[in-house]
Amino acid sequence: MNLKLRGHHLLCLKGFQGYGYDENFVRNMKYINSKRKDNSTTITLLDCPDDICASCPNLKNNVCEDETQNERIIAMDREVLKKFDVKKEHNSIELFKKVDEIFNTTESVSKICYECMWHEKCLFYQKLLNNR
Numbered sequence: 441m442n443l444k445l446r447g448h449h450l451l452c453l454k455g456f457q458g459y460g461y462d463e464n465f466v467r468n469m470k471y472i473n474s475k476r477k478d479n480s481t482t483i484t485l486l487d488c489p490d491d492i493c494a495s496c497p498n499l500k501n502n503v504c505e506d507e508t509q510n511e512r513i514i515a516m517d518r519e520v521l522k523k524f525d526v527k528k529e530h531n532s533i534e535l536f537k538k539v540d541e542i543f544n545t546t547e548s549v550s551k552i553c554y555e556c557m558w559h560e561k562c563l564f565y566q567k568l569l570n571n572r
């Protein structure tokens with residue numbers, strides 16, 4: 441299958457441990473998180489609403505919360521996407537391996553994760569903190 445993922449969600453998926461905005465969001469996130477671990481899955485990278493946003497209560501008229509927040513989220517996506525070829529479809533396993541290689545310190549995610557409300561619940565961010 442092919443998943444459509446916005447840039448910063450590559451990091452969110454690595455940190456996901458079952459928390460989310462509501463039940464429907466968590467169910468979808470669990471599904472996507474299991475599919476991205478399948479070697480036959482491919483990923484298309486985006487800087488706009490994706491397969492995770494599709495089940496998010498914060499998405500209204502294709503905008504995340506409001507215009508200000510939406511711009512901030514797109515900037516986060518683009519920080520991640522700078523590191524990847526957005527024109528190609530990526531093998532999911534290889535893509536997430538690269539995510540681990542590139543984003544391996546708190547400094548490497550400082551422009552992406554700095555204001556995230558999920559810091560304490562995010563396995564990915566907590567691991568980076570512990571590696572300091």
Ligand code: SF4
Nearest residue numbers: 492493496498499504
């Ligand atoms: S709509 Fe916003 S808060 Fe919801 S998943 Fe997408 S980026 Fe995250």
